[in-house]
Amino acid sequence: MNILPALATTSDALAAEKTRLDVIGQNIANAHTTRGPDGNVYQRRVVTFEAQLRQAIGIDGGSLVSGPRVAAITTDATPGEAVFKPSHPHADAEGMVRMPNVNLSHEMVDLITASRSYEANLSVVRTARQMAQRALQMGR
Amino acid sequence: MIDHLLASENYGVAKKLLDAAALRHEALATNIANVETAGFKRVDLAPDFARQLADFSARPGMDTIEAIHPKVAEDRLTQAMRPDGNNVQVDRELLEMNRNALEYEFLTQYASDSIKRLKSAITGRIQ
Numbered sequence: 001m002n003i004l005p006a007l008a009t010t011s012d013a014l015a016a017e018k019t020r021l022d023v024i025g026q027n028i029a030n031a032h033t034t035r036g037p038d039g040n041v042y043q044r045r046v047v048t049f050e051a052q053l054r055q056a057i058g059i060d061g062g063s064l065v066s067g068p069r070v071a072a073i074t075t076d077a078t079p080g081e082a083v084f085k086p087s088h089p090h091a092d093a094e095g096m097v098r099m100p101n102v103n104l105s106h107e108m109v110d111l112i113t114a115s116r117s118y119e120a121n122l123s124v125v126r127t128a129r130q131m132a133q134r135a136l137q138m139g140r
Numbered sequence: 141m142i143d144h145l146l147a148s149e150n151y152g153v154a155k156k157l158l159d160a161a162a163l164r165h166e167a168l169a170t171n172i173a174n175v176e177t178a179g180f181k182r183v184d185l186a187p188d189f190a191r192q193l194a195d196f197s198a199r200p201g202m203d204t205i206e207a208i209h210p211k212v213a214e215d216r217l218t219q220a221m222r223p224d225g226n227n228v229q230v231d232r233e234l235l236e237m238n239r240n241a242l243e244y245e246f247l248t249q250y251a252s253d254s255i256k257r258l259k260s261a262i263t264g265r266i267q
Contacts, residue, residue, distance in 0.1 A: 005162045006169030013173030020176075049177040066170060068177045117175055120230050124169045127241045131165060134248040135158075139255035 003135075004128045010121050012052070012067030017118040019070050020047045024111045031102040034090045041090075042100040044076045044107075076101060152205040153196070154250050160185060160210035161244040167212045168237045171228045178224040182233075186213035 023045050033042040050071035078101045086095030167183045174180040192208045220227040260266050 006166040009166065009170050009173045017176075049174070051174050051177045051180050067173050068180075113176075117172075117230075120172050120175070120234060121169075123234065124172055124237065127237055128165060128169070131162070131241055131244050134245050138248050138252045139259070140252070 003132050004125070005131065006124065006128060009067035010124050010128075012069060013121045014118060016047075016049055016068045016070050017114050017121065019073075020114045021111065021118070023047050023073060024107055024114060027102050028104065028107050028111075031100060031104060031107075033100055034088070034097060041080060041098045042102070043078075043080075044100065044102045046074050046076050048072050048074065147202065148254075149200050149202065149205065151251065151254050152202055154247050154254075156205055156208050156210070158244065158247045158251065160189060161240055161247060163210050163212060164240050165237065165244070168233050168240065171233045172230060172237075175226070175228045175230050175233075178226060180226050180228065181220075182215045182218060182228050183212050184215045186211040 027044045030036075030042040036042050048071045049068040051066045052069050080099045080101035082096040082098050084095055085091055085097045088097045091097045164185050167185065171182045171184075189208070189210045196204045196208065215227070218227045221229070
């Protein structure tokens with residue numbers, strides 16, 4: 001058994017949430033990118049998590065204890081809105097420019113959710129540390 | 141005297157409950173870690189741990205304590221409130237975790253006091 005219980009699970013979660021924050025940051029940064037390296041308009045990326053099984057963490061072995069990992073970073077294929085901007089270098093023959101499908105308010109909500117999840121996991125570490133300290137002070 | 145202090149039933153139960161509290165912390169940490177994982181079902185101490193403890197209080201004895209094994213199991217009673225089938229509520233998990241940590245603190249204090257009593261019996265000094 002670990003001195004800090006559940007450290008592996010929590011660190012998996014922190015890494016996964018960090019990736020999500022990175023991707024949300026990328027979406028916000030590219031909210032106005034009308035041409036990417038592939039020549040197309042930027043499409044927002046979505047992170048999905050999946051649980052992974054960790055065997056034999058429990059006292060008895062074979063317990064159902066698992067941490068999340070990033071399953072995939074997928075591209076949201078929903079078309080972004082087309083704006084009439086004839087002066088824009090990326091405008092088509094009718095003067096329409098296809099904008100990225102990034103919705104800033106959606107990204108902000110996701111950003112806050114991800115950072116709150118990150119904080120919740122940090123408080124798990126804090127509690128685990130307190131518990132380990134108590135255990136170390138036994139008999140003092 | 142030593143037999144009484146470190147082989148007493150209360151000390152044995154405190155040890156088992158400490159194991160259970162550490163395991164429960166892992167279970168609650170898993171729930172908080174997987175709050176965004178679609179389809180995840182929360183885990184907690186298996187309900188037969190409570191049953192085994194009740195058996196112990198009905199029939200106390202060191203062999204009954206040794207037979208108790210806390211295990212983690214999927215919580216089938218909590219309904220999922222979200223469309224992705226995940227039934228974790230962070231506020232509830234954090235609350236349970238704080239309660240569990242307090243229980244752990246109480247148990248370590250109890251075990252600590254048992255050891256201190258033994259220490260003062262050996263040295264003849266009050267710690």
